[in-house]
Amino acid sequence: xxxxxxxxxxxxxxxxxxxxxxxxxxxxxxxxxxxxxxxxxxxxxxxxxxxxxxxxxxxxxxxxxxxxxxxxxxxxxxxxxxxxxxxxxxxxxxxxxxxxxx
Numbered sequence: 102x103x104x105x106x107x108x109x110x111x112x113x114x115x116x117x118x119x120x121x122x123x124x125x126x127x128x129x130x131x132x133x134x135x136x137x138x139x140x141x142x143x144x145x146x147x148x149x150x151x152x153x154x155x156x157x158x159x160x161x162x163x164x165x166x167x168x169x170x171x172x173x174x175x176x177x178x179x180x181x182x183x184x185x186x187x188x189x190x191x192x193x194x195x196x197x198x199x200x201x202x203x
Contacts, residue, residue, distance in 0.1 A: 109196040114184060117143075122180035122193050124151035130158060130180055132194040133170045139163045139186020147172075151179035163189055 109131065114120050117139075133145065145161040148154065158174060163186060175198050182193055 109194055112182075112193040112195075113191075114182060114193065115190045116187055117185050117189065118183075119153045120182045120184070120193075121151055122182055122195060123176070124179045126177055126179065127198045128176050128180065128195050129198050130172045130174050130176055130193075130195050132172065132192075133159075133161065133182075134192040134194070135161065135163050135167050135170075135190075136192060137188055137190035138165050138167055139184070139189030143184070143186025143189050145189070145191060146183040148181040148183070149176045149178055150181055153181050153183045163191070 112122050141164055143163045145163050147158040149156040149158050155178065161170060180195055184191065
């Protein structure tokens with residue numbers, strides 16, 4: 102599920118799979134929130150791309166850790182998230198690169 106506001110886009114991702122968050126550039130990956138751990142061996146891999154290949158921004162061990170990861174990183178090609186773990190539940194927050202929170 103994706104919800105867009107004037108400033109940020111929130112994507113809720115559950116279970117294992119590949120999700121293209123954005124297929125364009127000029128964006129900022131703000132935050133990844135691990136809401137529910139995915140169990141043994143689960144992870145979240147975030148790509149700076151419109152596909153599950155290319156430059157990896159981060160790999161999060163989501164097997165037991167619940168929490169918030171703040172990146173505030175400009176992406177060049179898009180944002181794609183690959184998740185493993187059937188019970189994994191995350192939220193991805195992104196926004197336009199030209200927005201400045203004052």
